[in-house]
Amino acid sequence: MRPEDLLLPTPSGVCCKTGGFYIDPTRPVDRALITHGHSDHARAGHGAVLATQETLDIMRLRYGEDFAGSTQAIRYGETVSLNGVSATFHPAGHVLGSAQIAVERKGCRIVASGDYKDVPDPTCAPFELIPCDVFITEATFGLPVFRHPDPDAEIARLLHSVTLFPERAHLVGAYTLGKAQRVIALIRKAGYRDPIYLHGAMETLSHYYQSRGIDLGDLRPVRDMKKGELGGTITLCPPSALKEVWSRRFPDPVTAYASGWMRVRARARQSLVQLPLVISDHADWDGLRDTIVATGASEIWVTHGQEDALVHWCGTQGLKARPLDIVGYGDEDETDGVSNEGEAGNPI
Amino acid sequence: MNRFAELLDRLAYEPGRNNKLRLMTDYFRHTPDPERGYALAALTGSLVFQHAKPGMIRALITERTDPVLFGLSRDFVGDTSETIALMWPVPEVQPNFVPTITDVVTTLNTLGKTQLPAQIARWLDALDETGRWALLKLVTGALRVGVSARLAKTAAAALGDKDVTDIELMWSGLEAPYEDLFAWLEGRGEKPETTDPAPFRPAMLAHAIEGTDFEKLDPSDFMAEWKWDGIRVQASAGVNAHGDRIVRMYSRTGEDISKSFPDLLESLNFNGSLDGELLILRDRRVQSFNVLQQRLNRKAVTPKLIHDYPAHLRAYDLLVDGNEDLRELPFEIRRKRLQSFIARHAHPRLDLSPLVPFATWDELAAARADPASAGAGEDADAVEGVMIKRKDSPYVPGRPKGLWWKWKRDPFTVDAVLMYAQRGSGKRSSFYSDYTFGVWTMIDGEQTLVPVGKAYFGFTDEELIKIDRFVRNNTVERFGPVRAVKFGPDEGLVLEVAFEGLQRSTRHKSGLAMRFPRIARLRWDKPPKEADRLETLEKMLAQPAKREPVLRPVAR
Numbered sequence: 076m077r078p079e080d081l082l083l084p085t086p087s088g089v090c091c092k093t094g095g096f097y098i099d100p101t102r103p104v105d106r107a108l109i110t111h112g113h114s115d116h117a118r119a120g121h122g123a124v125l126a127t128q129e130t131l132d133i134m135r136l137r138y139g140e141d142f143a144g145s146t147q148a149i150r151y152g153e154t155v156s157l158n159g160v161s162a163t164f165h166p167a168g169h170v171l172g173s174a175q176i177a178v179e180r181k182g183c184r185i186v187a188s189g190d191y192k193d194v195p196d197p198t199c200a201p202f203e204l205i206p207c208d209v210f211i212t213e214a215t216f217g218l219p220v221f222r223h224p225d226p227d228a229e230i231a232r233l234l235h236s237v238t239l240f241p242e243r244a245h246l247v248g249a250y251t252l253g254k255a256q257r258v259i260a261l262i263r264k265a266g267y268r269d270p271i272y273l274h275g276a277m278e279t280l281s282h283y284y285q286s287r288g289i290d291l292g293d294l295r296p297v298r299d300m301k302k303g304e305l306g307g308t309i310t311l312c313p314p315s316a317l318k319e320v321w322s323r324r325f326p327d328p329v330t331a332y333a334s335g336w337m338r339v340r341a342r343a344r345q346s347l348v349q350l351p352l353v354i355s356d357h358a359d360w361d362g363l364r365d366t367i368v369a370t371g372a373s374e375i376w377v378t379h380g381q382e383d384a385l386v387h388w389c390g391t392q393g394l395k396a397r398p399l400d401i402v403g404y405g406d407e408d409e410t411d412g413v414s415n416e417g418e419a420g421n422p423i
Numbered sequence: 424m425n426r427f428a429e430l431l432d433r434l435a436y437e438p439g440r441n442n443k444l445r446l447m448t449d450y451f452r453h454t455p456d457p458e459r460g461y462a463l464a465a466l467t468g469s470l471v472f473q474h475a476k477p478g479m480i481r482a483l484i485t486e487r488t489d490p491v492l493f494g495l496s497r498d499f500v501g502d503t504s505e506t507i508a509l510m511w512p513v514p515e516v517q518p519n520f521v522p523t524i525t526d527v528v529t530t531l532n533t534l535g536k537t538q539l540p541a542q543i544a545r546w547l548d549a550l551d552e553t554g555r556w557a558l559l560k561l562v563t564g565a566l567r568v569g570v571s572a573r574l575a576k577t578a579a580a581a582l583g584d585k586d587v588t589d590i591e592l593m594w595s596g597l598e599a600p601y602e603d604l605f606a607w608l609e610g611r612g613e614k615p616e617t618t619d620p621a622p623f624r625p626a627m628l629a630h631a632i633e634g635t636d637f638e639k640l641d642p643s644d645f646m647a648e649w650k651w652d653g654i655r656v657q658a659s660a661g662v663n664a665h666g667d668r669i670v671r672m673y674s675r676t677g678e679d680i681s682k683s684f685p686d687l688l689e690s691l692n693f694n695g696s697l698d699g700e701l702l703i704l705r706d707r708r709v710q711s712f713n714v715l716q717q718r719l720n721r722k723a724v725t726p727k728l729i730h731d732y733p734a735h736l737r738a739y740d741l742l743v744d745g746n747e748d749l750r751e752l753p754f755e756i757r758r759k760r761l762q763s764f765i766a767r768h769a770h771p772r773l774d775l776s777p778l779v780p781f782a783t784w785d786e787l788a789a790a791r792a793d794p795a796s797a798g799a800g801e802d803a804d805a806v807e808g809v810m811i812k813r814k815d816s817p818y819v820p821g822r823p824k825g826l827w828w829k830w831k832r833d834p835f836t837v838d839a840v841l842m843y844a845q846r847g848s849g850k851r852s853s854f855y856s857d858y859t860f861g862v863w864t865m866i867d868g869e870q871t872l873v874p875v876g877k878a879y880f881g882f883t884d885e886e887l888i889k890i891d892r893f894v895r896n897n898t899v900e901r902f903g904p905v906r907a908v909k910f911g912p913d914e915g916l917v918l919e920v921a922f923e924g925l926q927r928s929t930r931h932k933s934g935l936a937m938r939f940p941r942i943a944r945l946r947w948d949k950p951p952k953e954a955d956r957l958e959t960l961e962k963m964l965a966q967p968a969k970r971e972p973v974l975r976p977v978a979r
Binding site: 218219220221222224232239240317318319320321322323330338339340341343344345346347348349350351381383384387388391 | 493499501510
């Protein structure tokens, strides 16, 4: 069968007519399969939602109990059959609970990878490579200028700054779901044992991560602290808080921002932070290319980000590739130059 | 190179002066010789080698990457050299060395032009993204991380709790990698002996005078002279141990700017050190600062540039006459010595800045308001105000209190309407503190505001909080860190903007550019429809320097 007969790209997400479902639809539908909890992929208001337990929990924490008509949890490696179409969830390595969804019928397998990264992350299950005929990939960092550095080295820069400016507070802007918890875990991995302070918006999800057995150490709400006590401390906050009146409660803060976008100076400068940390939860240019080749797929569909460059590259490798032009991925919650949501939200 | 790259990276994002100092001092403390010395040389702009041309660097990447991907990347990043640093293909087998700045500097000093591209490629192969970015900055000769030579020297001085003045005094006699300097700073060696015959002597600066200061000052204790609107410089000359004449021109911060003014250097036939103003004179008339600017910051000083923009030195003070240091003498005596010094070393490119006679502060105020009738004649447009100097003042480095005052002309002012506000950086990153303002003009039969400038200082902290609140409550649109605010004939905020001059500009929609604009007052009381019009500014452009005489200077 033709891949388009199995999964049809539409402006509001890929649709499986035979199976009667959409994957990560950007408008309310009867049945949705959700790859992960970032709000540009996981929206409220669907009839039935199939996702990993973590993704369902995250959606419930963000949208409230009534976020969907009904829900069904699925484990990694588990397959469900929907009107003769089988769907299997596999780890995507992006954030806690993130999954790639392999859709299969009559010997044709398409993998919708959602957002993914192929490097280790202490806060979520590692990316699993699934051979397929068609691979649907993101392209958030789909330009050769994006090669993410070793995240431990980026954290070392943060900790060096804390040593060098012990009287100043260090404020780290990070997306509330995934990035913040990964940054905290990396700071712990580097041996930092002091309490780490949280902006109010970070508390719920960070505590949820802890409840799932992820060790983030001593986390405390920053709201209980006095200005004088915050010199030499590290506080995590949503990126937008860096520019809000909220940040004035800190003594002469060093502002940091953990995002793959920080690789490009013009973007980092526009965010006005003093310590850009290049830490990303998306595959970089090398990761995208390696993954595409390793899936063995002969056809590549590119969803969001820098589609042009990745599609061009696929062409040079003799792979059939097309951009999907789905409207609405990567542009959630953009405000004033810094996005609070998934990194796919280009901060400009 | 990696540590230096990391330092440059941090400096480029850090706006605060003291924080920049901390970062540099930390680097100097933890980096061995000679690496830190070459870093200091790079930061102070003291490295001399054949710089790589951007075209050569671009050729390197074109050979190595897909042109379509390079084009898309370049468009995204917005800067060619950064794009190259980021997308440089890492070789399969990475070289087993990381170049140090020492390697780079010493190699570039000796390398032939034809070998340059291959060498730079080898270095790029061996470095990471930040390292490649720093290397490209270094080899193309433009660091641009917001650090002046003086600031870098101050950071080095902090290693040994020394005064930056000491380093500046010996600087021109030192050479990279400055091992003797660091040894002295760390208490491991003697203070470096310098035998430089034309060293920089730290400049004496003035305080701005306030209206209330005059009551406390007796006019008979002071002398006054014009404050020329050029560049304050120091010209030093002498003979070295080999009998060669050395002539140098320094900016007031001690940067050696000799290379930019070979024509003027040739004209100085004295031994000693003069403090003065660098000006452009045509037919013996002082040209405006706008004209002088045409000559500044040019990479190549061509014969045509020298011919069209002849440089001139107008002397204010004599620091050293031959081998005699005059700096301890009173200004009045130095001034007499200066007169005879200029007479002895007469040259059409060198003259004496005249005194402004006065008996009372009111007389001086009148001269300041109308320099043309008070002796400046046709050069009045190039007068930026008056300098008031105590007759008994020695020449003290820095900005000592109570000896010298500057009394600038009153600025021009215009009432403009706030149109856009941008967040500041560092301490101001939660404040909308950079303001774009406009004035009215008729476009297609409609009264329209056109932007005429941007200002980010002049207001108090309290006023900043108030404007910030206004911006947040009146935002109509957002573009990245910029917000457009409400404005119209009956809504919006009027800012009284002070500025030093106007220039035609093709860069701005209004066709005008302001020099040194700042916010003088907030006019909450004024409806925007009563703000000024573009035509008013255009009139100023047509007839400059006509200002009302005012005795009291503007408060800020």
